[in-house]
Amino acid sequence: MPFIEHISYSDLERLALQRLVPALLSHGFCYVDGLLGELAGSAVLDQVVEMHNSGQLQDGRLAGSIPGVSRRSIRGDKIAWVSGSERGCEAISFLLNLIDRLISVCASRLGDKAIQERSKAMVACYPGNGAGYVKHVDNPNHDGRHLTCIYYLNKNWNPKEHGGVLRIFPESKPYVVDIKPLFDRLLVFWSDRRNPHEVQPSYATRYAITVWYFDSEERAQAKKRFRALTASTEQKGCSSS
Ligand SMILES: O=C(O)CCC(=O)Nc1cc2ccccc2cn1
């Protein structure tokens, strides 16, 4: 499916350098509207809706279960992890390629962190039953995630009626930031404790695609800690059995 190359490289570079980098360095977050344009944006939306309708989205998992507290009361999203190479994900792959190019232009200007890799894309749907996502930090303990990029897909979204606002509580700032999950909007923010955030209860189906870009050094350290942790628990397991 040939897409119109909605945004040229120079547009992308300008967007990164004149909008994203200054905003991230001064406020810690930035959103951009009209990233793909109506045609390509709608192609991404159609593919996400198809994933939802064909039952590919499953309940989002929690790190640990809390007795007596339902998972849904903490995070009510249904998710699927995609690399973009799956059949029916061509438009999603186009989006991910564009975000990759955008972030790679920013990367060298965002301070000393080397950003070379990212997570798979998390396709998420809040089904509109009042579920949301309680206030949290994406990366509270140095797991390597450096930048959170969320692409929203919701046409005619009216927060007064539909809720579903992403509220960011920028650390040590006296204000909060309310972001509407509007169609063809890309939001980028630091994944660490600078940006606690919540998804307020959603009363209409709310789609988004998230990717996390890793700080290579922090990611390598986190993997090393994880390997050491699993090795030690295996040893304990053997000794206690
Ligand atoms: O949809 C939005 O506006 C943001 C939702 C959101 O914060 N999702 C989310 C989803 C996560 C999934 C796994 C691990 C950490 C996670 C952190 N945040």
Ligand SMILES: [Mn+2]
């Ligand atoms: Mn989050």
